[in-house]
Amino acid sequence: MGKQMTEMLKGTLEGIVLAILAGSPAYGYDITARLRDKGLTDIAEGTVYALLVRIEQRGLVDVEKRPSEKGPPRKVYSLNAQGGEYLEEFWKTWSFLSGRLEQLRNEGR
Amino acid sequence: MGKQMTEMLKGTLEGIVLAILAGSPAYGYDITARLRDKGLTDIAEGTVYALLVRIEQRGLVDVEKRPSEKGPPRKVYSLNAQGGEYLEEFWKTWSFLSGRLEQLRNEGR
DNA sequence: ATCACTACCTAGTGCTACTATGTAGTGGTA
DNA sequence: TACCACTACATAGTAGCACTAGGTAGTGAT
Numbered sequence: 001m002g003k004q005m006t007e008m009l010k011g012t013l014e015g016i017v018l019a020i021l022a023g024s025p026a027y028g029y030d031i032t033a034r035l036r037d038k039g040l041t042d043i044a045e046g047t048v049y050a051l052l053v054r055i056e057q058r059g060l061v062d063v064e065k066r067p068s069e070k071g072p073p074r075k076v077y078s079l080n081a082q083g084g085e086y087l088e089e090f091w092k093t094w095s096f097l098s099g100r101l102e103q104l105r106n107e108g109r
Numbered sequence: 110m111g112k113q114m115t116e117m118l119k120g121t122l123e124g125i126v127l128a129i130l131a132g133s134p135a136y137g138y139d140i141t142a143r144l145r146d147k148g149l150t151d152i153a154e155g156t157v158y159a160l161l162v163r164i165e166q167r168g169l170v171d172v173e174k175r176p177s178e179k180g181p182p183r184k185v186y187s188l189n190a191q192g193g194e195y196l197e198e199f200w201k202t203w204s205f206l207s208g209r210l211e212q213l214r215n216e217g218r
Numbered sequence: 219a220t221c222a223c224t225a226c227c228t229a230g231t232g233c234t235a236c237t238a239t240g241t242a243g244t245g246g247t248a
Numbered sequence: 249t250a251c252c253a254c255t256a257c258a259t260a261g262t263a264g265c266a267c268t269a270g271g272t273a274g275t276g277a278t
Contacts (some may be wrong), residue, residue, distance in 0.1 A: 050258085078181075183225070
């Protein structure tokens, strides 16, 4: 992946995953697949699992273990109330930064 | 500053500074002040200087030393051709990510 | 002589995504 | 049986970036 994208994902990937979970609960392998569907093709599995461990430890998600017919049991993550608040904060932060950047881009024309 | 903002700036602050330099050449102290004007009030001076060293070493900017009436000599940075290309890449990367996030945000409503 | 402002610089820290690899379960196939 | 492909989770080590917390210099005002 491009180095720019790698750096830009720092701070945003977390929000992206939380937003996905806000849509519906999901497990790591599934989240990785969904990210690929969204065009974020090169996000490593390991990155997603590490991120999930982090947000779980921060109490932003609830976890439930469910058997799978096709492999090892799944760890299904769902956004809880605290995670919802955190996601709202994320959108605010992102809106602000996004606004500044859009402004800068328009000035350069 | 908020932790979310700190992480989100990784990868974007570089683009912001390059975009500022695309507008007109500037020196570190000045860039810091301009960032504050834009509402990015808590960006540390040290962060800006470290960033300038980095983009200079990568050959994205040209540097010229000019005397100041009010203090030590200024190091004036200006975007060169390579920096311009890099900035364009940055906008592409940012547009892509921005689009994905906007889409995710709208799905959640 | 001290303070405030201008102007630059750096060592150490924390956080995050990546690389690379490993472990386990299920089903198909040669 | 042995091997492969897919599903599913996990982790140790690395690189890169913003932050903290200082420091050095030059100029002018009180």
